[in-house]
Amino acid sequence: MTTVTHRNSDPQTPPRDLKRSVISLVGWALFFMLLAWSWEDADMRPMDLFNDAANMGQFASGFFPPDFTEWKMYVSEIIITFKIAVWGTVLAIVFSIPFGIMSSENIVPWWICQPTRRLMDMFRAINEMVFAMLFVVAVGLGPFAGVLALWVHTTGVLAKLFSEAVESIDPRPIEGIRATGANALHEIIFGVIPQVLPLWISYSLYRFESNVRSATVLGIVGAGGIGMLLWEYIRGFYYAETAAVMILIIVSVSLLDLLSQRLRKLVT
Amino acid sequence: MVAISVRNLDKTFGRNKALKNVSVELDEKEMVALIGASGSGKSTLIRHIAGLVVSDKGRGEINVFGTAIQKDGTLAKGVRKHRREIGVVFQQFNLVGRLTVLTNVLMGVLGVAPSWRTLLGIFTNEEKQKAMNALGRVGIASHAAQRSSNLSGGQQQRAAIARTIVQGAKLILADEPIASLDPASSRKVMDNLAHVNREDGVTVLVSLHQVDYAIKYCPRTIAMREGEVVFDGPSHRLTPEFLQEIYGADSIELLSPEEQRRKAESKRADQPAQPAADGDLVLAYAAR
Numbered sequence: 001m002t003t004v005t006h007r008n009s010d011p012q013t014p015p016r017d018l019k020r021s022v023i024s025l026v027g028w029a030l031f032f033m034l035l036a037w038s039w040e041d042a043d044m045r046p047m048d049l050f051n052d053a054a055n056m057g058q059f060a061s062g063f064f065p066p067d068f069t070e071w072k073m074y075v076s077e078i079i080i081t082f083k084i085a086v087w088g089t090v091l092a093i094v095f096s097i098p099f100g101i102m103s104s105e106n107i108v109p110w111w112i113c114q115p116t117r118r119l120m121d122m123f124r125a126i127n128e129m130v131f132a133m134l135f136v137v138a139v140g141l142g143p144f145a146g147v148l149a150l151w152v153h154t155t156g157v158l159a160k161l162f163s164e165a166v167e168s169i170d171p172r173p174i175e176g177i178r179a180t181g182a183n184a185l186h187e188i189i190f191g192v193i194p195q196v197l198p199l200w201i202s203y204s205l206y207r208f209e210s211n212v213r214s215a216t217v218l219g220i221v222g223a224g225g226i227g228m229l230l231w232e233y234i235r236g237f238y239y240a241e242t243a244a245v246m247i248l249i250i251v252s253v254s255l256l257d258l259l260s261q262r263l264r265k266l267v268t
Numbered sequence: 269m270v271a272i273s274v275r276n277l278d279k280t281f282g283r284n285k286a287l288k289n290v291s292v293e294l295d296e297k298e299m300v301a302l303i304g305a306s307g308s309g310k311s312t313l314i315r316h317i318a319g320l321v322v323s324d325k326g327r328g329e330i331n332v333f334g335t336a337i338q339k340d341g342t343l344a345k346g347v348r349k350h351r352r353e354i355g356v357v358f359q360q361f362n363l364v365g366r367l368t369v370l371t372n373v374l375m376g377v378l379g380v381a382p383s384w385r386t387l388l389g390i391f392t393n394e395e396k397q398k399a400m401n402a403l404g405r406v407g408i409a410s411h412a413a414q415r416s417s418n419l420s421g422g423q424q425q426r427a428a429i430a431r432t433i434v435q436g437a438k439l440i441l442a443d444e445p446i447a448s449l450d451p452a453s454s455r456k457v458m459d460n461l462a463h464v465n466r467e468d469g470v471t472v473l474v475s476l477h478q479v480d481y482a483i484k485y486c487p488r489t490i491a492m493r494e495g496e497v498v499f500d501g502p503s504h505r506l507t508p509e510f511l512q513e514i515y516g517a518d519s520i521e522l523l524s525p526e527e528q529r530r531k532a533e534s535k536r537a538d539q540p541a542q543p544a545a546d547g548d549l550v551l552a553y554a555a556r
Contacts, residue, residue: 173362175320175358175362176364176428177378178351180352180376181350181353181378181379183348186378186387189389190364191364194366194367
């Protein structure tokens with residue numbers, strides 16, 4: 001049997017840092033206090049899940065077997081949903097390019113950067129569902145309201161992501177271009193965009209994925225797509241049809257996610 | 269005609285005085301080396317002449333071919349146009365890595381060609397041919413279609429020189445162009461610069477870390493130390509004793525790695541004979 005004995009020449013284990021231990025304890029205490037504080041107002045009733053298990057079982061059994069009789073209509077509505085996402089995302093990308101550059105600290109002076117960023121914050125802070133409700137009032141029920149909602153919200157998100165990519169570029173190639181007597185737009189087109197393009201494409205594809213997901217619920221507020229149908233079925237207690245629609249949504253969204261992931265791997 | 273005229277330039281970064289009352293004049297068609305240890309202000313001076321940095325407020329002015337680049341800490345109006353005449357070669361090449369070598373070299377026409385066309389990325393066949401000829405001159409025409417990031421450092425630097433040729437620059441400022449290159453690539457890059465100087469009559473100001481290259485390629489050398497010009501004259505007057513005198517202990521840093529090694533060896537081998545041996549070494553380089 002061997003034991004490790006301490007010799008004077010051995011390097012010493014550093015003493016336990018008291019300050020860090022205290023900070024870590026306080027941190028955990030604060031975290032648990034936050035959980036406790038939020039319990040009541042979040043209406044946490046975990047026991048109900050067990051007490052009402054029978055009810056829930058009955059509710060769930062209503063979903064089976066899923067009813068695919070109207071599958072042609074479901075698929076055509078899903079395709080409409082996809083088209084809403086396409087237009088919402090493409091418009092957002094087109095607008096995010098200038099807005100993204102205009103909110104990059106290293107490209108524009110602060111008096112352009114800060115106002116643009118605040119505007120993008122506004123676009124982003126409000127959920128696409130809220131925008132959808134507003135646009136339904138403005139342009140009437142239907143997919144166009146959904147396109148507009150996705151466009152505004154996604155512009156806010158993509159402009160921020162685009163500008164983060166721009167802010168992390170290597171400034172030296174831009175200096176090289178500037179030194180040839182090129183103007184500021186040349187610097188952006190030949191110096192900035194080639195550097196950020198792979199990231200921009202990847203972000204855009206990712207946003208397209210999430211927009212397809214968002215578009216499936218836009219119909220709930222009347223902004224077109226499969227969501228409208230889903231909402232009608234849920235409200236009318238047609239659970240078998242609801243289940244069929246949900247399965248179709250899951251399948252198509254997963255397929256799209258896979259495809260977009262492949263594409264994103266291709267560009268980066 | 270005077271190519272570069274720098275008068276009484278001061279530059280402060282925070283508390284650090286990078287340039288102290290620097291005045292330098294270069295004639296047309298000269299090839300001049302700017303030497304000095306790291307942090308001596310070589311790069312700062314070059315970046316000022318290129319109009320990429322401005323001096324302290326109210327401190328000094330820079331003219332290139334008689335037109336103001338900056339004065340008293342403000343860039344001159346129309347400096348963007350004026351930059352066409354000044355080609356800059358950087359230590360890190362400053363090419364756009366994801367673009368092809370040809371596109372990078374074509375960047376040289378941006379200051380001249382109409383913007384509506386170049387902003388759409390359209391270049392004429394004539395411009396492309398000009399770029400290819402420039403690439404041919406620096407000896408990397410066969411790499412034109414590759415992404416510039418796939419080239420070696422030396423090849424990238426030669427592409428950067430090709431860009432200044434396409435630009436039609438009358439002055440090339442090279443900021444430590446060979447500091448991150450191996451000796452063989454360094455020689456090729458310096459040869460390219462010397463050719464452009466001799467054949468096209470382009471004025472070249474090249475900052476170097478290593479004195480032997482200055483002596484070999486440039487008839488005249490300007491030496492800086494701690495932001496001041498401490499020597500300005502014929503390169504052959506740069507002897508080890510003189511370098512020792514103006515740079516003190518830093519002088520070893522100014523010789524190429526090979527030479528540092530030789531110097532160290534000769535020191536070990538024969539202490540008393542060392543100054544003479546070193547003198548020969550420098551003269552040998554000068555004669556080459």
